[in-house]
Amino acid sequence: MTDDLIGTQRPTRRITEPDEAIAALERAVPGLTNHRRPAPAVLDWAVLEDGLGTALPADYKRLAEWYPTFALGDFLLVGLPEPGAEHHRLRGIRGELQEVVQEWWEADMSIGLRPHPAPGGLLPWAGSNEGDVLLWTTTGDGPRDWPVTVASRNGGWWHYEAGAVQFLAEYCSGALEAWALPSIEPRVTPC
Template sequence: MIDDLIGTQTPMRCITDPEEAIAVLERAVPGLVEHRRPVPAVLDWALLEEGLGTTLPADYKRLAEWYPTFALGDFLLVGLPEPGGEHYGLRGIRDDLEGVIQDWWDADMSIGLRPHPAPGGLLPWAESNEGDKFLWSATGDNPQQWLVTIASRNGGWWHYEGGAVQFLAEYCDGTLEPWALPPVDPEVTPC
């Protein structure tokens, strides 16, 4: 079974409120607030979600409404859709699914985890400049309960049982152990 092959980290408390998760991230990455939009962006989530065939997690959606795409520590790129550019975001996700993630599956490097839209399939939401992928394991009908799945460039795979925004906060503040990842500098650069 796949779960026997992959480690899992569980936060002390899962943050389910998207606004609270963003506040925790803003505390972990103080410079992030400088890039916050004055009002939340209006994004065409229907276009993205219909194109992917699934609803996306609420914390990620709220992060995209408040922030543009940004990099953390010149290492981790958090790609977020932009108003009016949702079709580009969809194309980027599809390219990732048809490219790297499918290649991992074909080469038997994904430890049995399949790309989306397979049941429980991997859906990318961020990447590092060294080839690490940050994904969701899209298991079940509730995206708020999807596992964050990390695929490090050196072959290490692991899950995190919190949302993507909480993962970012705990990765930056050192709360979670960055298995197979380097520590990240919480300096933020808008992209």
């Protein structure tokens, strides 16, 4: 099966401004602002980006500057780097690539999508406590263009043609169809 055979959802309007996407997420998850840092954290993005061999999307980077790792609805863990511990997040992403995405690919469960660093490869950024994984498909002119790809625990794969933060906002608000994911309660827990 190839990438063009899986479902794709498109938002009414793709949010490309990171702060606008974060504001949408804060509206969708009102308790999130209780965990917002008083000032943006200074993160060494070079550790992650050099280690992964690619730049990362600006909305994800901005979210990490304002927020620590958090869980949504006791279901979805959004792993974010911490200042001075960026290498830990890099190790986590590499581990997810090897343990999840690579295993799927080798077991022919990835519907033909390959793991990063393959061209257009999958790069994980969040996961559920039930084995669902949210990834970027690293296509287009750069990270700003990367769609979110959902790999659900039950084998359902689909794309969402927007960034990670907009995906979270619209998933929590119910603006997108969750397809192979359960509905989520817009409650945040810091991790």
